[in-house]
Amino acid sequence: MNRIIASSLLSVLFVAQLSAQKKELSFAQAWGQEASVTKTISQYVGWADNTHFIERSAADGKLYTLDVKTNARKPYTPEAKSDVTVFVKDKDVFIRYGEQAPKQLTQSPDSEEKNPTLSPDGKFVAFTRKNDLYSVDVESGKETRYTNDGTDVIYNGWSSWVYYEEILGRSTNYKAFWWSPDSKKIAFMRFDDTKVPMFPIYVSTGQHGYLEETRYPKAGDPNPTVKIGFVAVDGSPIVWADFNEEDDQYFGQPYWSFDSQSIMVQWMNRDQNNLKFYAVNPTDGRKQETYDEHQDSWINLDHDERITYLADNKHYILKSDRSGWAHYYLYSLDGKMLNALTQGDWQVSSLELVDEKNKKVYFTARKEHSATVDLYRVDYSGKNLKRLTFGEYSHQVKVAPDGKHFITTYSNVYTPPKVALLDNNGKLLRELADSKAAEFDTYNLGKTEYFTIPSEDGQFQLPVIVTYPVNFDETKVYPVVMSIYGGPDAGSVRNTWKGTGNQYWAQAGIIQITCDHRASGHFGKQGVALMHRQLGKWEIIDYSTIAKWLKAKPWVADDKLLITGHSYGGYMTCLALTKGADYFDYGIAGAPVTSWDLYDTHYTERWMDTPQDNPEGYKDGSVLTYVNQYKGRLRIMHGDLDDNVHLQNTTQLVDALTDRNVPFELMIYPGSRHGFARSKSSYDFKERVRFYYQYLLEKPVPAEFK
Numbered sequence: 001m002n003r004i005i006a007s008s009l010l011s012v013l014f015v016a017q018l019s020a021q022k023k024e025l026s027f028a029q030a031w032g033q034e035a036s037v038t039k040t041i042s043q044y045v046g047w048a049d050n051t052h053f054i055e056r057s058a059a060d061g062k063l064y065t066l067d068v069k070t071n072a073r074k075p076y077t078p079e080a081k082s083d084v085t086v087f088v089k090d091k092d093v094f095i096r097y098g099e100q101a102p103k104q105l106t107q108s109p110d111s112e113e114k115n116p117t118l119s120p121d122g123k124f125v126a127f128t129r130k131n132d133l134y135s136v137d138v139e140s141g142k143e144t145r146y147t148n149d150g151t152d153v154i155y156n157g158w159s160s161w162v163y164y165e166e167i168l169g170r171s172t173n174y175k176a177f178w179w180s181p182d183s184k185k186i187a188f189m190r191f192d193d194t195k196v197p198m199f200p201i202y203v204s205t206g207q208h209g210y211l212e213e214t215r216y217p218k219a220g221d222p223n224p225t226v227k228i229g230f231v232a233v234d235g236s237p238i239v240w241a242d243f244n245e246e247d248d249q250y251f252g253q254p255y256w257s258f259d260s261q262s263i264m265v266q267w268m269n270r271d272q273n274n275l276k277f278y279a280v281n282p283t284d285g286r287k288q289e290t291y292d293e294h295q296d297s298w299i300n301l302d303h304d305e306r307i308t309y310l311a312d313n314k315h316y317i318l319k320s321d322r323s324g325w326a327h328y329y330l331y332s333l334d335g336k337m338l339n340a341l342t343q344g345d346w347q348v349s350s351l352e353l354v355d356e357k358n359k360k361v362y363f364t365a366r367k368e369h370s371a372t373v374d375l376y377r378v379d380y381s382g383k384n385l386k387r388l389t390f391g392e393y394s395h396q397v398k399v400a401p402d403g404k405h406f407i408t409t410y411s412n413v414y415t416p417p418k419v420a421l422l423d424n425n426g427k428l429l430r431e432l433a434d435s436k437a438a439e440f441d442t443y444n445l446g447k448t449e450y451f452t453i454p455s456e457d458g459q460f461q462l463p464v465i466v467t468y469p470v471n472f473d474e475t476k477v478y479p480v481v482m483s484i485y486g487g488p489d490a491g492s493v494r495n496t497w498k499g500t501g502n503q504y505w506a507q508a509g510i511i512q513i514t515c516d517h518r519a520s521g522h523f524g525k526q527g528v529a530l531m532h533r534q535l536g537k538w539e540i541i542d543y544s545t546i547a548k549w550l551k552a553k554p555w556v557a558d559d560k561l562l563i564t565g566h567s568y569g570g571y572m573t574c575l576a577l578t579k580g581a582d583y584f585d586y587g588i589a590g591a592p593v594t595s596w597d598l599y600d601t602h603y604t605e606r607w608m609d610t611p612q613d614n615p616e617g618y619k620d621g622s623v624l625t626y627v628n629q630y631k632g633r634l635r636i637m638h639g640d641l642d643d644n645v646h647l648q649n650t651t652q653l654v655d656a657l658t659d660r661n662v663p664f665e666l667m668i669y670p671g672s673r674h675g676f677a678r679s680k681s682s683y684d685f686k687e688r689v690r691f692y693y694q695y696l697l698e699k700p701v702p703a704e705f706k
Helices: 001-019 163-167 503-508 524-531 537-551 568-576 601-608 615-620 623-630 647-660 680-695
Strands: 044-049 053-058 063-069 073-076 084-089 092-097 113-118 125-129 133-139 144-145 153-157 177-179 187-191 198-203 210-215 225-232 249-250 263-269 274-280 287-294 307-309 315-320 327-332 337-340 347-355 362-367 374-379 392-398 405-411 415-421 430-432 449-454 460-467 478-485 510-515 556-566 586-590 633-639 665-669
Touching: 044 315, 053 537, 063 084, 063 287, 073 210, 084 113, 092 125, 113 177, 125 177, 133 187, 144 478, 163 601, 210 362, 225 249, 315 347, 327 347, 347 392, 362 392, 449 537, 460 503, 460 537, 478 680, 503 680, 510 537, 537 556, 537 568, 556 568, 556 680, 568 586, 568 623, 568 633, 586 680, 623 647, 633 680, 665 680
Parallel strands: 478 510, 478 556, 556 586, 586 633, 633 665
Antiparallel strands: 044 053, 053 063, 063 073, 084 092, 113 125, 125 133, 133 144, 153 187, 177 187, 187 225, 198 210, 249 263, 263 274, 274 287, 307 315, 315 327, 327 337, 347 362, 362 374, 392 405, 405 415, 415 430, 449 460, 460 510
């Protein structure tokens, strides 16, 4: 026994001696502000054609093409025809071709145009002005007005808030109109917010301040009524799609057919468990149902990649998780499913290329492991599935237009990003770049590992990534920071390189962990669906399981586990310091939802149904329900202009905590919305540093932060 102990001590001493011989990261290097263990490499941004890929050089920032066979390198200039931009300046629309001087298209300095969008043929620009839809002829400057009823509650081609935030997506910037491929028609949505409750946000600037009022439907409230219309570019009476606008319904992003003769409209019921596709005739508004899907839990009304039309104008590829896992299906335009392209207990990520000539589909998926992404190829028949990438890495790919080659940027928690060129059989042709610095092994780093922890009921292996302190010693005791998000199908754990931004706290002696629960997407839709009507339940059970696993380790402090997150992660943090307070000691919560009846209809009801239908679920999922169990120390931050998760959420929690006379910290960031204003980020960072040093490390804040 004495020999074993002596041998162990010698091993520890040997490791310590090796660590002592290595260099320590500087303050800037430990925060990832200066290069150390990695170096900047060129970016490979796409393909110029089938045999030449595009490099953005790390040396000069310029673009070059490289030949896949010879590696010959030439300067690259994008085609001039693609270099046309339309934009708004001084409230008017301008167009610019290449480096030419901009041409002004509108003359309305008192009314700003929004979302100017060039027609496919380049002859017209559509836009909205005061919630009405217009276009302007690029050559003549002639304006055509399509709608005339825009008001503060009627929007034509401009999204109602809940559609912008949850359905069409923030990237649209409220745009809700779509050119037909032949440039002869425009489809648009008309929103009526008359019955949607107004939510006031107080803006404190100036002597008197003012109210910013938004039509925001909270869970159970009336939604906007929506119509889908079509207009001819040269002006015509509006044709309305044959839907009853008074029905309690949602419409997803529509998709024009290649020949512009029809448009596919996504329809969903208020309960969000029935999705239908309709082929709508834009000349008379008649509709024909082509797809009907039901799920017991919910269906996501995706605003990207649910439907991919093929150029043959005969087929489309559908992405659906109706089997319990996200997969691709091949359909004919009349709605007949021809076959499943993929299937199994794994899920697809994104469609990279459809090779219609050879009837093959290239796509990425989380198949080998839920925390990694690979590229695959499969035939239209669903046969001959082949993995094209390699190793235990996560891959980001760019596939050539003909599918014969692809570039991958790949990494894992142990390996900094590398770039390689491969052919469509997965054969490695050459390595293109490696960000690992020559001095990588000379630095003393905190080790990062990926592994899983069994759930309490033994049904799932919960994925985690841990970064240990520098010179980690199992005979010592360390505090822990657990970073989470926690939303449905929104996992944080990916087996990719994490950079060196986590190394400062590794140097300071903090264990850092990122983890996911059973409904975070690693276990498909069947795992995510466990959250139906009970947000907050399984998340806090699984996070508590991970917390208990940590605290069972002799090297984890039993009173210094901090959990932190923003938005849904803020909700989970507040829930952890109340419902889960036996397992969590500290929390830093950004912009938290504290009760689901305070959040919007479409997001909340997708998981929870309405408060009227599921009162117990709303009660069980509210932080306010468990405020009497609060202990530890919680820091809450919120922007006073947050139009997404309203400050009302934090205010109600603060009211409950102060009534209990318990200690907590609160910071309101004036002028900030859901993401804090850049002017506040430096202060917010220093306050997080202060919190860590005060409560986890119990040391003064170092001079570098002052």
